[in-house]
Structure formats: C-alpha cells, structure tokens
Amino acid sequence: MLCTLFTSLLSIFYLVDAFESAHDAISDQLQIHISSPPDEKPVVYLLITDASLIEADEVDGISWPWPRSAYAEAVRFLNNAGAKEIIFDMIFSERSVHGYEDDVGFASAVEEAGVILANLSSSHRSAMSEQRALENLRITDRFALPVEGTDATMFKDYPYIRAPVAELTERVKAVGDVKFVQDRDGIGRRIPMLIRSGNRYHPSLSLSASASALGITAYRIEENELVLTGPGIERSIPLDAEGMARSHYYGDSGIYDKYLLLRVIKSQISIDEGSPPYYDPALFKDKIVIIGADATELKDFRPNPFNKSNDPGAHYHGTAIHNILAGDFLQSRYEAIYVLPVLFLTSLLLALVTARFRATTGFAFTFLLLALNAVTAIYMFKHHGLLIDVTATSINLIGCFILATGFNYVTEARQRHFVTSAFGQYLSPDVVKALVDDPNRLLLGGDVRTMTAFFSDIAGFSTISERLSPQALVALLNEYLSEMCDIIGKYHGTVDKFEGDAIMAFWGAPIYRHDHARLALLAALEMQERLRVLRTKWAAEGRDQLFVRMGINSGPMLVGNMGSRTRMNYTVMGDAVNLASRLEAANKFYGTNLMISKKTRALAGDGFVTRELDAIQVVGKKKPVFVYELLGKEGEVGKSLQHGAQLFEQALICYRKGELFAAKEQFAQVYDHIPEDPATAEFLRRIEAADKNMVQGGWDGVFKPDSKM
Incomplete structure (x- = not known):
C-alpha cells in the first residue's frame, strides 16, 4: 500500500514534468560518455573568429561588418573547390552598408553556387514594419514545403519571418530557419525541422541543407515522424509532441574540421592573383560547409551538452545536418505512457519481494533492478538511439x-514484541530468539504435527495447601514451578499453562524438532532428580515435601494460537494431548511418578530404561493403551532395579494370559529387587480380587478404570 501511494505521488510529479531537467542531464551524460566521434564527417565549419576580425581590421583595413563581396569570394572558392552545399548561418536581413552593388554582387555569387541562406521566424513583428513583414512572407513563400499529413496543433505558429533582403532571397537556392530552441537550462538539445507560419511550413536551415544534399523531393508526417523521400532514398526524423527533433551530439564543434572564413576569402583572392591559396581546395570537396560566427562580439554561441558556454551556432545546425544524413537522431521515451506502467510494475515487484524476504534480499533485488535500469538505458541509447527514463524509476x-x-x-518489531511477550514467559531463550529471527516458524491458526505432550501434578496438593498460609503456599509453588519450567526450557520445551499446581507443556512446537520425545523424557528425568534435591532442602527448612506425578504421550496434535479474537493462547489440542493428561492421573494406580506411552517410548529411541506397566482401557476408547514407567537413562539405573523391572514384565505376561497363580509368584519375586514396589502391590491386589469365573471367560488382562482418569 505504501509503495502504491508513493508511486502514485511520484507519477503526479512525473506528469507535471518535474523530471525534465534530470532527463536532460542524463541524456547529456550518455552522449558525453557513450557517443564517439563519427568516422565520416560530412560537415565543415568556416568561422569568423575574434582573431579574424582583428586581422581584417588591422591588416586588411576592413572593419566590421565586412562587405558582402568578401563573402562572394568565399562562395566562389568553395564552389570551385567542389563543396556539396554552401550554407550561411547568417541572416542578411539588412542591406549592405557598402551599397546596393555589394548586395547584387553577392547575390550573383549565391545564385551561381546554389547557396542556402538563413532566415529567422518569430512570434512578434518587433522592429519590422508591417510592409516589410508582408514582403518577407511573399519572398519566402516559394520555399515553403508541401508537407503531407501535417497537424497544425503539433507546430507552434510563427507568423513573422526575418528574411534576407529581396536581392538575395530571390536568387538563392533555398533558405532555412535558424531558430534556436533551448531547454530550461539554456542548452540546445532539440531543433525544429519545420516552422509553421500560418498554413505554410518552412524548413529549418539543417533540413534545407540536408534535403538539397540528398535530393529530397517529398515530405510527409507519419505519426510522430517526418519522412523525407527522393529518388531512391528515404529518411525518417523522429519528432516529439512539439514537432522537435532531438539532436544526437557526438562532441563539441571541435569534432568537425574548422577553418577561418577570412583565410578562405583570401585564398580566392590569392588564386585570382596567381598565388597559392591559404587552404587546399580539396579540404572542402564534397563537404557541407556552414559559414558562421565564433567571435565574442558577434554573440552567436549556442550551448550544447558538450560545451555549455561558447560553441558556435553553426554546430547546432551542423549536428542536425549530420543526424539527418546518417538517420541518427535520438528518440525519447519519456512519455508517461511508457514510464508510468514501469513505475507501478517495479513497485509491485519490490513490494512482493520485501514482503516475502528479508531486508538484505530486498536490498539486493532493488540494487539489481537499479543496475538493470541503468544497463538498459545505456544499451538502448548505444544501440538504438533511445532515451528511456532512469531518474523516476530509480527514485521509485x-x-x-x-x-x-x-x-x-x-x-517485524511489533511481531518480535508479540513473540517475546507471548512466548518469553514459557519458552527457553534460544527458542524465543529463533522465533524472533524467523516468525514464519510460528504458524498462527493451527497446524497438525506429531509432538510430545507433558502433564504433571503434585500428589496430595490439596492437603498441603490446606496446611499452609496463602503466602507460604505461593512461595512454595513459585519456587517449584520456576525450577520445573527452567528445566523444560533447557530441553527446548514449551510451557503451555499452569492450572494451580499442574504444569502442561509440549515439545515439537513452535520450532519443530524430530527428537521431541527424547527431549521430553530427558526433561522429566531431570525434573524428578531436581525434586529429590529440593525435598532435601525443604525438609531442612521444615517445609512440606512435594512428590510429582508426570504423564507423557506422543502423537498427532493440533498446535497454534487458539481462542477468541481478543484473547488467544498458543496451545496444543487432540486425543494425544488428552492421553498425556490421563497418563499423569494413572500414576496414582501404580504408585509411579513417570508414566509414558508406548508411542513415546518408541519415538524416544535408545538410551532409556523403562518397564512396561500395563494395558489401560481409557474411557471412550476401544483399544487399550500400553503404558511404561520411565526408570532413568541407560547407565544410570541400578542392576537390581533393572532386574526387578524384567521380572515385573515377565509376571505381566502371565497375568495377561490369565495365569494368575504363576503371575502372583513372579510378582512376589519383584520385591526382592524393588522393595515395597507400589506397582507390584497393585497387581497382587488385583490377582487377589480377581473373579475366577471372569478369568475362565474372556480375560485379556486389560485394566479398565471405573472412572475417567
């Protein structure tokens, strides 16, 4: 839910272009670090530099603005050199200060060489007179392009045009708009290919030059692309929602050959005078030559991703020309339709992973997605010229x-607190820690598994409690229960509850252990041993001595948090649990303290000494339960006790066969090894009270208590 809310808020910011600057910065870095200078460089720059202005003024005696006849010399040189296209990134919108003949001479050179000149569209008429504005529209009308499939809403209207003077415009091969579009940070990353003026579409300077170089004859808009076609050729220029193309810069202007316009002018003059030129004409053969300014005084700087301060404007158009010729414009996929689904998908994936796995896994998954996002962005840029969002997806x-x-x-903190609160009082610290570290081990709501249940009760507790004051009784119980619970916890048992002096515990949950039966027996034996020590202590203190009966059974049980919505208890339920309780109560028939079931004895494995006590018909059950007395651990039980247990079991076999005389003799021999054995006394009492008619009938030796144990 939190991830969804965060992604929704982020999406709102995305829709209001809050990440535009970040997208631009990342696209710049991709171009700077991934792009490489092209092998073929079709563009050459001829520049007017600060040094050229000084040289022309101080050496040649020509002050700025230069006469247009000088430009005519440069045009003649380039045309004779075999330049593919000659382009002026300069607007000759005012008549030459050197007179009408200066314009006419330049116009003749422009016409002969097929030069492309610049114009500039505008939303405002500014200093132009209305008459001049109308005249500019008239003289540039023949350069408007017949574009099919145009959408007027895609292109902003620029009704005013600053065009070269009529003498030039009427004789030039083509004109192109030199509008510079800058982003919020002043960088020119996009360039308009078509300029709408009313219902006319004029080409940009880069489109005019490229179309002339490629022989383009038709233009059409298909979806978000400007498609150029000509004899045997087609180029597609991807456009954004505003009709702009995103230039792919390979470097700053230094990646292309740059020469001084003044030296080209002087080269033609030198040739006319029979002297060698400054530049070899071969340098310009089959090149698209852009003539522009790089002088501080002329202020024609256009920032780009590689040079954010003083690159000449010629590079803005030269890059676009190169992109058109190579079909290598960048395409952005920053639109919300591409980004928002990715945001919500990654948000969902991350929410699922963090919910199911630990924080370290979530961190690794997040890092993997971030790396994948970055690698994908680099790959798509390098191999497909696509710009995809990195910023919003990374922030998301x-x-x-x-x-x-x-x-x-x-x-988890709440869960840890819950686990600690719920189990800290009756689980061993290592079990509580394991649950806190992995709460999934605690299956809330119930789980059926094979476990071992334990019940204990103090013999004659009612009589003891009547003799003691409440304070003394509480002190005795607290000491007893604390000692017993510590031992249960030591052997990884779970204390379920106290019912007065009774203890209910179990092994095998919340953390399952395959040796649950063995642990329960070890705990019971240690509890009995500890009681022997405590009885000595209590006797010395003049306090009552406690003898405790214990019953243990193993089997399938339902374990989990059970109760109401407001009060729950982690406990076990089932027939196997009930039987453990009945075994505890059954101890009083045999005078024993530790009775276990046949199932527990089998699951506990070797290492324990037991004697079979009886087969008991539990009320409500058809099959008898075979029960055993736990005597101790192997190696710790005396030989006399073990021999007595063996004699007891042999007597029990005779008893079950109905051979009561033989059974009586063998039971009597048990006393020789286990003096005053209460269990033996119980069977001798039964034999004496046995009905001979019943023995001759369906005797099975099963003990059927008169009441529910």
Missing part, C-alpha cells in the same frame, strides 16, 4: 525499498 525503486523496509521493520 529506492523510495519503495525504503518505505517497504521501514514498514517491514515496524511490523
């Missing part, structure tokens, strides 16, 4: 991870 991943982990931390 990090934010969702922090929120999900924080939520899980709070939830």
